[in-house]
Amino acid sequence: MAHYARTTSEPTEHDIVVFLIGMRINKPWRPDAWLPAFAAMPRMLAELSADPDSGxxxxxxxxxxxxxxxxxxxxxxxxxxxxxxDASGEHRPAWAAFNRRARRVPGAVGIWHETFAVGEFETCYGDMPPAGLALALGTRPVDGRNTDARSRLTRPGAAA
Structure with missing residues (x-):
């Protein structure tokens, strides 16, 4: 098994937006109502991941x-x-289709999202490959300048 050093994420010069999106299957016996919504997310993530300019x-x-x-x-x-x-992307058609199904089978599936504009954040990873924000931004070693949470807490534009 690989051994990973203690790392933190790279600093960034701008706010990071953390977007949480989830679904709750309320009527598991109605996959016709919830499976299309479940299947749409991987297509959207693939579309976004293939386009470095997507954000x-x-x-x-x-x-x-x-x-x-x-x-x-x-x-x-x-x-x-x-x-x-974006009407040309995967999201808009999937959202419209979800709304049509939700009207046909009310309450079968719940969806939610939360958006956070994060001006400061701190990360630390020990003995594991890059994950979460470190995977998104890149990693750097924890060293003498950033050994505690206070020193790793970053603000956009702050010196590393």
């Missing part, structure tokens, strides 16, 4: 008791908002 820096997909959750890291708010309304 998506990285993401994590999690499955928990409340259902699937995707944590997305975005370069800025405008990139996220632009993707949400």
């Amino acid at each position: 998506l820096l990285g993401y994590r997909t999690l499955i928990g008791a409340g259902g699937p959750l995707v944590v997305q890291y975005w370069r800025d708010r405008e990139s996220l908002f632009s993707y949400a309304v």
Whole structure:
């Protein structure tokens, strides 16, 4: 098994936008109502990941008791908002189709999202490959200048 050094994420000169999006399957016996929404997310993530100019820096997909959750890291708010309304991308058609199904089978699936514009953040990873924000921004070693959380807490434009 590989041994990984203690690392932190690279600093950034701008706010990071963290976008959480999840779904809750309320009627598991109605996959016709929730499976298309579940299947749409990988297509959107593939589309965004293939386009470095999209603004998506990285993401994590999690499955928990409340259902699937995707944590997305975005370069800025405008990139996220632009993707949400882009009629030529995967999101708009998937959103319209979801709304049509939701009207046909009310309450079958719940969806939610939360958006956070983060001006300061701190990360630390020990004995693991890059994950989360470090995977999105890149890593650097924890050394004499950034050994504690206070020294790693970064503000956009701050010296590293």
